[in-house]
Amino acid sequence: MEAILLLLLLLASSQNIMATEQWEIKLRSNIEGPTADQVWPYLADFCKLYIMFPSEVSFCIQGTQGKPGLIRYDVTKIPSPSDPNTSIIQWTKEELLKIDATNKYVTYEIHENNVDVTKFIATMQVLPAGDDRGCTFKWTIVLAPIHGVTYEDFVGTLEGILTGIKSKIENLF
Secondary structure (H helix, E strand, O other): OHHHHHHHHHHHHHHHHHHHOOEEEEEEEEEOOOOHHHHHHHHHOHHHHHHOOOOOEEEEEEOOOOOOOOEEEEEEEEEOOOOOOOEEEEEEEEEEEEEEOOOOEEEEEEEEEOOOOOOEEEEEEEEEOOOOOOEEEEEEEEEOOOOOOOHHHHHHHHHHHHHHHHHHHHHHO
């Protein structure tokens, strides 16, 4: 009987640990050309992040531009892993949690989505490069593990997105 109770306690404990597990990802990319002051207006416009992100469409559906509580709908088309000739449509509803013009960052959370994300809070920030030529794009993400996706694979996906962001920003200027 004691062995069964101990086993049940261990199982309950492991379930609790799994429920609180989270991934923390910190990425950054040096952007050549524009300064942080030049890039900030694009990052601050939460409704039009498709200008910098590899999104098909992104638009706000609720709230006030530049204010926490603003909700945007974002749609991205990616190649199917099983057939590169077809595409998968991914969508998310994201809420702006915080915007800080002085430190040039936005924090947002993904709510409804079709990409199996249950918890996802991210901060994007542009920082001066220190030499008045270019800037640094910093992306910090805290999320619950995604079923069927490894941490390494997800980081690789985000690094690919960040490469696209870097290219889009550099091409704006």
